[in-house]
Amino acid sequence: MGKAAVGFRDGALAISWHQFGTPRTDGMTDALVVDAATKEDALAAYDAIQGTDLAAAEAKRREVETKFAEAIAAGYDTGLGFAVKIEETDQRFWMDMFVGLQSLVALGQVAQSDPYAVKDVTGAVQQVTVQAAMNLALTGFVYVGQVYRTKFGYESMLAQGMNDFEVDFTSQVDA
Structure with missing residues (x-):
């Protein structure tokens, strides 16, 4: 003791x-x-x-952190048979890629139907079209924003003394 x-x-x-x-x-x-x-x-x-009832609040805070980490690790399900990373550095990569591809398409240097390689959450290379990569970047960006806003909502409830809620990042996020 x-x-x-x-x-x-x-x-x-x-x-x-x-x-x-x-x-x-x-x-x-x-x-x-x-x-x-x-x-x-x-x-x-x-x-x-x-x-x-700080023990319950602390347990709920740990649950929020754990499930948030799991959602980030799972990535964004593209609907194309694979998920992509959505950590903070990945978010910047996806937006930079979108802007770059959009510029190349506008200049006529690549077509929207051209193949484009992206890595999934495991690091495996997946082939998509340039248009699919651009769509993926935009919808993924929206998804990431929703995941973070969900986390901030839970943190706000905890700060207000509420801890009797179910933590679920999947049902509250719909890209």
């Missing part, structure tokens, strides 16, 4: 757990030192003493 300091630092939940000795409460507001075997136990003890 150890001790934990539970409180808030700069407005965010902070837990300092130590197996031996007294944990530090530096910079914490509303800090309590409780007996606890784990950080989760410390949060439950804090909730019991303070009459709060």
Whole structure:
């Protein structure tokens, strides 16, 4: 059994757990030192003493983060039999590719029906047309925006003290 300091630092939940000795409460507001075997136990003890439900809120925050990471890892299902990456650096790539292809088509240097290679989430090369690649970039960009807005909505609900909601990135996002 150890001790934990539970409180808030700069407005965010902070837990300092130590197996031996007294944990530090530096910079914490509303800090309590409780007996606890784990950080989760410390949060439950804090909730019991303070009459709060921070353990549920913290669990919901972790669920939001985990499911968001899973949605990003799964990528954007193109409807062409493969998914593409949608991480932050990939988003920039797709928009740059769209603008570049749009310019090449306008200059007559490539046709919309020309083949174009893109990589899927596994790194495998997939062949599509230039037009399909441009459509994919636009719809993927919309999809990514919806995924991030869904995450921000969940974070907003958590900030307002709500934690009784189902976390689902798939049903709320429709490109």
